[in-house]
Amino acid sequence: MALTKVTSAVLNDDAVSYDKLGARFTEKQDIATTSGTINLDASSYAIFELTGTLTTVTLNIQNMKKGQAIDILLSGTLSSAVLTLADDFTTSSINKVGSNDLDTSATNLIQVLCVDDTDSDAILTWAVATYTTDTSA
Amino acid sequence: MKAIQIDGAIKRYTTIPKAWGNVIGGFDLLSSTDWEAAGFYDVVAPDYDSATQKLGDLEWDADSSTFTYPVINKTWTQTVAELKESKIASLKSIYNRKLSETDWYIIRAQEGIAAPQDVIDARAALRTECGTKEAEINALTTKKAVASYSLPNLY
DSSP states (O other): OOOOOOOOSOOOOOOOOOOGSSSSHOOEEEEOOOOOOOOOEETSSSSEOSSOOOOOOEEEEEOOTOOEEEEEEEEETTTEEEEEEESSSSSSEEOOOSSOOOOTTTTEEEEEEEEEETTTSEEEEEEEEEEEOOOOO | EEEEEEEEEEESSSSOOOBBTTEEEOOOGGGHHHHHHHHHEEOOOOOOTTTTTEEOEEEEEEETTTEEEEEEEEEOOOOOHHHHHHHHHHHHHHHHHHHTTTTHHHHHHHTTTTOOHHHHHHHHHHHHHHHHHHHHHTOOOSSHHHOOOOOOOOH
């Protein structure tokens, strides 16, 4: 009988290295698109960086799994940006964490956590904060 | 000013928020059509006579698709005579203050330096004018008429 699954007992502690993790946990996608609907595929990337001068953009988060968190870096110009969060669940709530608002005069990091991936009642939470590149450390 | 109705309560916004719902930034840059789709509509203050009317609580007007205030006629607990008395007291206070600007001429005249004739004439005219207006107030017959009687601005 072919061995089709690896049981927990076969794996040593600390045996799963970073290289063995799936792309959804390790990969970064650079996005130059600046308008329209931009699909952020969380099954392929953990980090998304939007670099251009954004206009009216819908960030459509796809394939999120419960417990997964993704980071969205907005490193371009946001002064005239209209940003909307969306997802590919049939029904979902997209809830804001904290009171920080997007700062369109700065670079921003949006972190999105999937609290529930039930297609009919999914919950995503997001928080945003500004960041600056600090090379002095 | 815009307002939105949420769970039966109307909330006013002096400026459109930058984020609303799933729009996490730039909501204030959208068009009026987009704001209305989200529930934000103009707040319209109707014209009204503040002497005899007041504005009620903000409410939704489906006909004009705006939030507006109902105009409510004021009621007074005082009688017509009491309102007249109060109005005339205010009237006399205004003229008294105006006359007081030249009182020093009259005081000085008692010490031997005559007040200028134009000052004396102006003071007499003020008294006549005050008396005329007092008579006008006394001739009024309704609370609304007394309340809406405009007092002069002599400043």
